Amino acid sequence: MVKITIDGRHVEVEDGQTILSVATSEGIEIPTLCYHETVRPAGTCRVCMVEVVQDDKSRTVASCIFKVKDGMEVKTDSDVAKDARIKAAEVLLERAPNSKVIQDIATRLGVQDVTSTSKSTEKCIACTLCVRICEEVVGVNAISIVKTESGRRVAANPKNDTLTCIGCGSCVYACPTGNIEMEDVGGIRTIKNWDAEFEIAKCKTCGNYLAPQVQLDHIKNIYGIEDDLTVCRSCSA
Amino acid sequence: MEKYGLYVPKLAPQKEYFAPGHRACVGCGEMLAVRQVCKALGKETIVINSTGCIEIVSSLFPDTSWEMPWMHTLFDNAAAVASGVESAIRVMQRKGKYRDGKVNVVAMGGDGATFDIGLQALSGAMERGHDFIYVCYDNEAYMNTGIQRSSATPYGAMTTTSPPGKKSIGQATWKKDMPAIAVAHNIPYVATASPAYPFDLMAKVKKGAELKGPAYIQIYSPCPTGWRSAGEISVKLARLVVETGAFPLYEVENGKYKLSMDFEKLRPIIDYMKPQGRFRHLTESDLVLIQKRLEDQLQELRDKSNAN
Numbered sequence: 001m002v003k004i005t006i007d008g009r010h011v012e013v014e015d016g017q018t019i020l021s022v023a024t025s026e027g028i029e030i031p032t033l034c035y036h037e038t039v040r041p042a043g044t045c046r047v048c049m050v051e052v053v054q055d056d057k058s059r060t061v062a063s064c065i066f067k068v069k070d071g072m073e074v075k076t077d078s079d080v081a082k083d084a085r086i087k088a089a090e091v092l093l094e095r096a097p098n099s100k101v102i103q104d105i106a107t108r109l110g111v112q113d114v115t116s117t118s119k120s121t122e123k124c125i126a127c128t129l130c131v132r133i134c135e136e137v138v139g140v141n142a143i144s145i146v147k148t149e150s151g152r153r154v155a156a157n158p159k160n161d162t163l164t165c166i167g168c169g170s171c172v173y174a175c176p177t178g179n180i181e182m183e184d185v186g187g188i189r190t191i192k193n194w195d196a197e198f199e200i201a202k203c204k205t206c207g208n209y210l211a212p213q214v215q216l217d218h219i220k221n222i223y224g225i226e227d228d229l230t231v232c233r234s235c236s237a
Numbered sequence: 238m239e240k241y242g243l244y245v246p247k248l249a250p251q252k253e254y255f256a257p258g259h260r261a262c263v264g265c266g267e268m269l270a271v272r273q274v275c276k277a278l279g280k281e282t283i284v285i286n287s288t289g290c291i292e293i294v295s296s297l298f299p300d301t302s303w304e305m306p307w308m309h310t311l312f313d314n315a316a317a318v319a320s321g322v323e324s325a326i327r328v329m330q331r332k333g334k335y336r337d338g339k340v341n342v343v344a345m346g347g348d349g350a351t352f353d354i355g356l357q358a359l360s361g362a363m364e365r366g367h368d369f370i371y372v373c374y375d376n377e378a379y380m381n382t383g384i385q386r387s388s389a390t391p392y393g394a395m396t397t398t399s400p401p402g403k404k405s406i407g408q409a410t411w412k413k414d415m416p417a418i419a420v421a422h423n424i425p426y427v428a429t430a431s432p433a434y435p436f437d438l439m440a441k442v443k444k445g446a447e448l449k450g451p452a453y454i455q456i457y458s459p460c461p462t463g464w465r466s467a468g469e470i471s472v473k474l475a476r477l478v479v480e481t482g483a484f485p486l487y488e489v490e491n492g493k494y495k496l497s498m499d500f501e502k503l504r505p506i507i508d509y510m511k512p513q514g515r516f517r518h519l520t521e522s523d524l525v526l527i528q529k530r531l532e533d534q535l536q537e538l539r540d541k542s543n544a545n
Contacts (some may be wrong), residue, residue, distance in 0.1 A: 036248065068430075124267065133248065138244045157377075166244065169242070170242040170245050172240075172241075173248055173436070182240060184240060194532060207501065207502050208500050211242060211243075215242070215243055234476055234480055234504070
């Protein structure tokens with residue numbers, strides 16, 4: 001157990017926790033964007049910055065990755081912390097000026113003017129949340145960060161013998177800026193960002209669309225199921 | 238078919254705001270829907286709950302299931318109280334007596350409290366344009382008081398006040414089109430949802446909360462006790478009702494209709510009605526009549542949806 005002070009409150013918390021998780025359990029709200037409770041934090045978006053005072057030295061840290069230490073004082077609402085968040089928001093605005101989510105969070109963090117001069121048409125902020133989810137939750141490692149001339153981008157891994165995208169939509173659901181788009185039209189599921197197309201299998205009893213065939217194959221593979229799984233839940237049982 | 242599946246449920250918010258241990262019947266679809274709605278809305282929410290099953294089962298003294306501010310009102314005035322709460326927050330924020338930031342004000346009620354008793358208060362609140370969400374849990378009768386018919390009860394259904402027999406088919410009128418009444422108020426958002434499609438439901442609730450102005454969301458809520466169906470098939474019924482076209486899922490944003498999911502081939506209505514005791518007396522010709530009507534209604538929705 002370690003003793004820390006957070007926004008003037010003295011609390012005793014378990015060792016190894018991040019500042020963000022302590023703040024959340026104390027009911028203190030810290031804005032986040034690239035954080036998701038099910039995957040490891042990465043500290044890429046920097047909107048969760050807080051001020052930490054330790055041994056009379058003050059500095060700002062990303063609360064989602066910074067672990068608590070004995071005797072530290074955390075200020076989530078100080079001017080220093082707010083300035084750090086505004087700077088983070090400005091960097092994000094520079095990269096993704098047209099994203100409504102980024103504009104909203106920038107306003108919330110105290111940026112006066114959210115109209116950026118940046119000409120970027122990007123909506124991705126390279127926060128790597130989709131990459132982490134594809135690796136840790138889905139377990140197929142279908143996407144990764146690549147470096148291009150225009151900066152860091154997320155792209156699909158080249159197709160080879162290893163597992164690739166199964167069209168589950170986890171990245172679409174989790175993307176904080178809504179950059180990844182998935183569409184089901186006429187029995188084909190497309191995820192434009194990954195250049196992926198999947199044929200959707202039909203239920204062999206009722207004939208309605210069931211799930212992408214590649215997903216059914218994936219389930220059969222990992223659980224060793226013999227059945228071809230092409231009966232929908234309403235038709236089975 | 239819902240877009241999200243497989244691994245996406247692991248990514249849904251894990252924090253629960255509607256605690257287990259309440260006294261709802263086994264297999265209650267309404268509580269499932271309440272849980273999903275609360276999850277979608279998150280912490281900054283005030284719930285105004287009209288009289289009905291939800292209020293009875295979740296707040297038995299000295300316990301409560303609500304981990305968010307919750308207020309119980311009469312049968313008829315949930316929307317009026319929600320208007321008051323929303324206005325009070327707005328005024329206090331203007332005077333600097335309340336912290337800034339968005340607070341979701343949510344009025345909840347069953348179909349009786351929405352379609353019949355609370356309709357005038359709801360109509361008033363929607364017309365005045367308060368920034369709140371009204372969620373109607375539609376279990377198609379007054380279940381809490383002992384399965385009396387309401388204007389949400391579908392044609393042919395057995396209830397204690399519409400008993401089928403030699404001279405009666407059961408409920409003799411068709412279900413009131415409540416979403417259309419809400420649309421007629423020119424409010425920004427109207428949607429229907431089913432707890433069998435949780436991501437669709439949560440997305441709609443979130444959208445309703447984000448938009449400024451009133452939002453009306455009608456959620457289909459299976460009731461094993463009132464429908465004389467088995468508790469374990471509640472979710473299946475919530476899915477079948479969509480697949481048979483008896484409760485199409487759609488949203489209306491600023492007057493523009495959009496079907497959330499459509500099926501190439503509708504499932505026959507018998508698949509949905511057979512597991513339920515309330516439709517047991519219906520004959521072949523009744524089913525044909527009902528099927529025809531449902532198909533016509535769905536076609537109407539398709540036309541409206543395609544017109545945009």
